[in-house]
Amino acid sequence: MLLEVRDLHISYGDIQAVCGVGFHLEEGELVSIIGANGAGKTSILQSIMGIVSTKKGSVIFKGREISGLASHERARIGIRMVPERSRVFPRLTVYENLLAGAYGLRKKIDVEKRTEWLYSVFPVLKERSSQLGHTLSGGEQQQLAIARALISEPELLLVDEVSMGLMPKLVDEVFEVLRQLNKEQGLSILLVEQNVVASLAISTRGYVLETGTCAIQGDAAELADNPRVKEVYLGH
Amino acid sequence: MSAYVTTIATMITIQAIAVCGLNVIVGYAGQISLGHAAFFGIGAYAAALLATKAGLSFWMGLPLVICISGLIGLLLGLPSIRVREDFLAITTIGINFIVEALFRYVPFFGGALGIGGIPRIVLFGIRMKGEAFLLLSAGFLAICMMLSWWLTRSWASLACYAIREDESAASTLGISPVRFKLFAFVIGTAMAGLAGSLYAHYMQFISAGDFSFPVSVGFLSMLVLGGMGTLWGPLIGTIILGILPEAFRSLVDYRIFLYTLLLLLMIRFQPGGLLGEGSAARRVLAPLLRGGRR
16 A cells, blocks of 8 residues: 555634544555545645644544654655646746756756756747746646656555636647556546546546545445435536 | 045945845745844854954954854754744844844943944965955955855755745645755855855944844845846845935835835835846846756
């Protein structure tokens, strides 16, 4: 098992955002966590990355309890995150954004080779390599955020609301890239999404969050057919 | 060159060294500091005490002064990294007031009388003053600018830039915000210490008022005017704000008011400074400015 989250509790002051959520992700899996706004999806991802602290519960990565590690230490052991709304570094060029993703890994990876591979996956980034981050379109920024996370050859990629603010065609493109990374590169991905159809279509399994608790879980195909999921998230 | 012009030019080069240091903290790492004069003062007092009480020459004392300034920068940087933005600005202002008060009220530091009798710098048997001192301080400025240029091309600066742009996103890439904020504090305060040492040996007398809060505001104004995070911005800003007070001596009582007004105007109309991103000067001088583009 690559990642296991047990009995996770997250609160912001008096507001309980996540109450006792538990799930796991096997190596090579693409797992989706879906749910409405405020369900606690992003909080879970941020707690795995160490950006928000947990009140209770544990996060185990490759058999090691990592709850006590700082965010940058979790990144160093192979967890990378594509944050909501991409959050590329606006005043750094595309190339510098990518280099920042490879920080501290010069001895472990061939940065130039890895950059060339990313340019082949996201050709638009090569065209824009000397442009500043803030001059890219929303879709390009999203691609840069994914590439920036991938340059370090992570073992687990956390992807937070990658479809947010993107036009449907771009959403399809980004999800196709994630699917290929999972199927062809064997990259383990934990995807947090509101776009239930797109995320379940590329996932192995899924968890449905409702007001901070895990309401339904199962294979992606089963979830897509689940009457409650259909009613609440697909409007059928 | 007249003695008057030499004095102004020497003060500009010394201040530019301090502003280069501030640029590492504010411009590269994005940590607002309104207490930089404290570290300028720590360097000056350390140099003055080492020279007058321990009998060390400028050259013998300089490595110690730089280490003391950097170390105190590290220690004072530790509480500062726990706060951000407005709170960081207030914390650094507090540091400036505390350091100034220590200089003013602790007898060891000369109290209100300050420290006098600081010897001139001697190099190859020559007592440095006038144009010789200007050349010496310009040499140190060149070293600081080369260090800044080297920093802009290092992985450490890339980490600092990433933290400046988005600390949380940077930490998800394996960059430790604490480590690089402290790195910037140490480099920046060490440069301020160097400037303070030169100032003490140039003026031969220092007192607490030389390192008060308005001096910090002046340093920040120079940096904002020239362009935060640029290589040449600290020098350009210091030259302009070093010359302007001389040209408008009649307005000396309104200096802080004018600095504040200038800061507000820069923030409103040219937030990146004269050489900052998107400025007219940057477009014209782009080929020359690649060193500190970010």
